[in-house]
Amino acid sequence: MAQAVQASIGDSEFDRDTAVTPRTPGVYDAELSAGWTILRAVNGGYLLAILGRALAHALPHPDPFTVSAHYLSASQPGPAVIRTETVRTGRTLSTGQASLFQYAEDGTETERIRVLATHGDLDALPDDVRTSATPPRIPPYGKCLGPADGPAPDIAGSSEIMNRLAIRLDPATVGWVVGAPSGKGEMRGWFALADGRDADPLSLLLTVDALPPTSFDLGLKGWTPTIELTTHIRSRPAPGPLRVAITTRNLAGGFLEEDAEVWDSRDRLVAQSRQLARAPR
Amino acid sequence: MAQAVQASIGDSEFDRDTAVTPRTPGVYDAELSAGWTILRAVNGGYLLAILGRALAHALPHPDPFTVSAHYLSASQPGPAVIRTETVRTGRTLSTGQASLFQYAEDGTETERIRVLATHGDLDALPDDVRTSATPPRIPPYGKCLGPADGPAPDIAGSSEIMNRLAIRLDPATVGWVVGAPSGKGEMRGWFALADGRDADPLSLLLTVDALPPTSFDLGLKGWTPTIELTTHIRSRPAPGPLRVAITTRNLAGGFLEEDAEVWDSRDRLVAQSRQLARAPR
Numbered sequence: 140m141a142q143a144v145q146a147s148i149g150d151s152e153f154d155r156d157t158a159v160t161p162r163t164p165g166v167y168d169a170e171l172s173a174g175w176t177i178l179r180a181v182n183g184g185y186l187l188a189i190l191g192r193a194l195a196h197a198l199p200h201p202d203p204f205t206v207s208a209h210y211l212s213a214s215q216p217g218p219a220v221i222r223t224e225t226v227r228t229g230r231t232l233s234t235g236q237a238s239l240f241q242y243a244e245d246g247t248e249t250e251r252i253r254v255l256a257t258h259g260d261l262d263a264l265p266d267d268v269r270t271s272a273t274p275p276r277i278p279p280y281g282k283c284l285g286p287a288d289g290p291a292p293d294i295a296g297s298s299e300i301m302n303r304l305a306i307r308l309d310p311a312t313v314g315w316v317v318g319a320p321s322g323k324g325e326m327r328g329w330f331a332l333a334d335g336r337d338a339d340p341l342s343l344l345l346t347v348d349a350l351p352p353t354s355f356d357l358g359l360k361g362w363t364p365t366i367e368l369t370t371h372i373r374s375r376p377a378p379g380p381l382r383v384a385i386t387t388r389n390l391a392g393g394f395l396e397e398d399a400e401v402w403d404s405r406d407r408l409v410a411q412s413r414q415l416a417r418a419p420r
Numbered sequence: 421m422a423q424a425v426q427a428s429i430g431d432s433e434f435d436r437d438t439a440v441t442p443r444t445p446g447v448y449d450a451e452l453s454a455g456w457t458i459l460r461a462v463n464g465g466y467l468l469a470i471l472g473r474a475l476a477h478a479l480p481h482p483d484p485f486t487v488s489a490h491y492l493s494a495s496q497p498g499p500a501v502i503r504t505e506t507v508r509t510g511r512t513l514s515t516g517q518a519s520l521f522q523y524a525e526d527g528t529e530t531e532r533i534r535v536l537a538t539h540g541d542l543d544a545l546p547d548d549v550r551t552s553a554t555p556p557r558i559p560p561y562g563k564c565l566g567p568a569d570g571p572a573p574d575i576a577g578s579s580e581i582m583n584r585l586a587i588r589l590d591p592a593t594v595g596w597v598v599g600a601p602s603g604k605g606e607m608r609g610w611f612a613l614a615d616g617r618d619a620d621p622l623s624l625l626l627t628v629d630a631l632p633p634t635s636f637d638l639g640l641k642g643w644t645p646t647i648e649l650t651t652h653i654r655s656r657p658a659p660g661p662l663r664v665a666i667t668t669r670n671l672a673g674g675f676l677e678e679d680a681e682v683w684d685s686r687d688r689l690v691a692q693s694r695q696l697a698r699a700p701r
Contacts, residue, residue, distance in 0.1 A: 204675070205648040205696045209515050209536045210506045226534060227492045231543055234490050236534070253507060253517070253538050257489045257647055257696075264673035268636065272669035324552060350441030357550065366513065366538055367486040369650045371696050386676060388553035389689045392545035393653055394485070396692055408670045411677055413694055415486045415538075415652050420556065 146334035152334050153342055157188045159196065165223045167193045169174035169239075173216035177298045181214040183252075183298070183365050184348030188341045190221060190237045190254050192273055195341070196234045197223040200258035202340045207369040208254040214241060220248070232259045261375045262342060274402045275384035281330050283307035303382075306347055307333040315355040323355045324387035330401070331380040338376040338403070346381060347399045353387040354395065354419055361419035366394070368414035381406035393418050426474045433584055433615050434623055438469045440477065446504045448474045450520075452498035458579045462495040464533075464646050466581070469622045471502060471535050476622070478504040479514045481539035483621045488650040489535040495522060500527070513540045527698035541655045542621060555683045556665035559608050564588035585630055586612040586662075592630030596636040598686035605634045611682070612661040619657040621686070627662060628680045628693035634668040635676065635700055642700035647675070649695035660685035674699050 146152065156174060159167035175185040191203045214264050219241050226234040234257045240248040247331050277283065285307045308328035310349065314320050330346050352363040380407075382402040395418050401410040427433065437455060440448035456466040470644040472484045500522050507515040515538045520530040558564065566588040589609035593605050611627050613619075619627065628651050633644040663683040668676050674700050 146444060149603065150449070153590070169621070204484060205490075207490070207536060207648060207650055209486075209488070209538055211515060234492060234534070250507065253515070253536060255488060255534060255648075257490055261673070264675075267674070268672040270670045270672055313684070321692065367488060367536075367650070369488055369648070371694075373670060373675065387653060389551045390688070391543070391549040391551055393548070394545075394654065410578075411670065411694075413650070415654075 147304045151332065151336035153190055153336055157184060157185070157192050157341065157405070159189060159221060161192045161196065165197050165225070167196070167221040167223070169219045169221060171214055171216050171219050173299060174303055175300050176216060179298055181216060182300050182345070182348065183210060183368060184253050184345040186214055186239060187254070187344040187348070187368070188369070190239060190252065191341050191344050191358060193221040193223055194235045194237050194256050194258060197225060198235045198258045200233045200260050201226050202259055202261045203344065203372050204232065204257050204259045205369065205371050206254055206256040206344065207367070208252055209367050210252050210365050211250050212249045214239070215220060217241065231263070232257050233243050249375060261372070262282055270408060272408050274381055274406050275327055275400070276415045277309050277327050277329065277382050278382070282309055282379060283309055283329055294366045303333050305333045306350060312356055317359065320356045320358040322356070324390065326350045326353050326356055326385040328383060329380045330383050335376040336380055338381055340372045343376060343410045344370055344371055346383060346401050347410055350383055350385055352416070353385050353397050357387065357390060363416045363419060366415045368412060370410060370412040372410050374407045376403040376409045377405045377407070388419055427612050429618055429620050432536070432613065432617035434613055434617055434626070438466070438622065440470060440474045440502060442477065443501070446478050446506070448504070450500045451500060452495055452500050453495050453582060454552070455584055455680050456581050457497060457580055458489070459479070462497060462579050463482060463629065464491060464649060466627050467495055467520060467627040468535070468625040468629070468649070469650070470626050471520060471533065472622050474502040474504055475518050475537050475539060476518045478506060479516045479539045480509050481514045481541050481543045483540055484625065484653050485513065485538050485540045485623065486650065487535055487537040487653050488648070489533055490648050491533050491646050492531050495532045498522065511584040512544070513538055538627050542653070551689060553689050555687050556608055556663055556681070557606050558590050558610065558663050558665070561588055561661060564610055565594055582616050585612045593637055596639065601637045601639040602638070603639060605638045605671065607631045607634050607637055607666040609664060610661045617664055618659040621653045621656060624653055624657060624682060625651055626631055626689045627664060627682050628691055629695070631664055631666055634678055638668065639698045640669060644697045644700060647696045647698060649693060651691060651693040653687045653691050655690045655691045657684040658686045658688070671699055
């Protein structure tokens with residue numbers, strides 16, 4: 140749908156729904172929004188962004204450089220509390236830990252996800268780039284496929300999160316929608332927030348876990364729960380849609396890895412992530 | 421040097437030097453051996469193996485499936501204490517946290533490294549393999565280069581750890597020894613323990629961080645300190661030397677990633693790791 144006014148960093152759905160409220164030093168309240176669910180579970184990248192916001196407040200450095208998350212139990216929409224610990228503070232980097240808990244009916248807390256993160260200041264880094272990585276070959280935005288392009292690709296059914304995202308997939312990686320997966324274990328496409336908010340380091344934590352799982356392209360159906368997800372944020376993203384390429388090389392023993400890379404509009408590799416997930420049964 | 425008797429898993433230098441002694445529930449004493457130092461710092465993979473051994477004791481599942489480590493300060497040979505926390509226990513997986521501390525002269529503890537790890541039982545996994553990954557092209561063991569092959573490659577100077585390892589590097593990735601790095605950011609070779617002990621999941625945690633840094637192949641000199649290292653152990657390794665291939669695609673802003681994969685003698689991808697490191701200045 141057309142946006143009358145483009146949302147901005149700090150004033151958008153994503154910012155409101157990942158807000159944290161300090162309760163006591165290092166402890167934050169949050170409300171997990173039903174707007175970021177896949178089927179009924181809250182998206183793992185959305186959770187990472189909330190934890191990243193809490194740590195950005197708790198630590199002396201603003202930007203997540205590397206975030207390692209271990210997923211413990213499925214999160215539900217509703218209230219949550221985040222408890223952080225400052226592990227080490229240095230001149231250019233600081234390390235913290237954060238856990239997100241939700242409440243059972245009897246008031247006991249259940250831990251949903253725990254992260255270790257090292258933060259720094261992306262704007263303080265030198266501009267040197269000596270990368271051999273090249274952007275993924277993805278057709279132009281208009282040639283990729285979104286939910287409005289008919290049965291292919293209704294990429295997540297009735298999942299609420301699809302209303303918050305503008306994802307358009309490379310036609311080469313959507314064969315699974317019509318029963319013809321490539322078998323390569325690849326997923327590629329364009330990523331933007333639906334309200335037009337540009338990307339920042341916190342929203343990149345959402346971006347790395349937002350596309351359909353590569354297991355679909357391997358011909359597998361069903362849930363691919365994340366066990367662990369580590370993300371490196373390497374540069375502040377430039378405005379405009381992002382390109383995301385995800386690959387799985389090793390499906391074995393009932394588990395698989397997903398390697399994601401995210402490129403911005405000036406062809407900078409702004410994020411790299413890898414997760415270990417349980418393969419569909 | 422020739423080994424009169426090949427060491428075995430459970431009775432080897434590696435096992436003795438990574439031993440942990442329970443002090444109280446979840447707390448372990450260890451002695452960091454000077455035998456596993458690079459220049460004067462204790463090798464990061466050796467530390468991971470000690471932490472993995474403590475968690476294997478503390479958690480109900482024996483094998484590290486995914487280990488996320490954030491490095492906080494440089495470790496020195498000498499006594500250390502490991503404090504573990506059981507975060508979650510499930511039927512097939514359990515998650516724990518462990519920190520390694522060393523003592524200052526006044527008795528205060530300094531945290532060296534903190535890990536989040538999810539453990540499972542590799543022997544309980546199904547045998548299915550649907551991988552698109554293929555083993556790295558590395559010349560046969562006898563065509564690769566070790567410390568005895570003259571100036572190339574005296575791969576770590578007087579570092580003690582080189583006496584514990586039998587590493588032979590692919591000639592294509594040792595040009596840096598004679599001032600002619602390939603510039604590709606690659607490091608490949610064969611890995612074994614010098615006393616002939618075969619690999620197990622704990623020694624794989626050492627293997628992923630044992631080769632010279634890819635920054636050498638990029639023409640950079642100096643120290644490449646690890647900020648964070650996450651390792652997935654995907655299968656119990658078969659006996660025999662391992663093949664290790666490490667690549668760096670993105671050197672930017674003063675940081676670089678190193679992606680390592682480890683293959684065993686039956687062509688199984690047994691470990692995958694990625695680290696974020698600070699580039700040499």
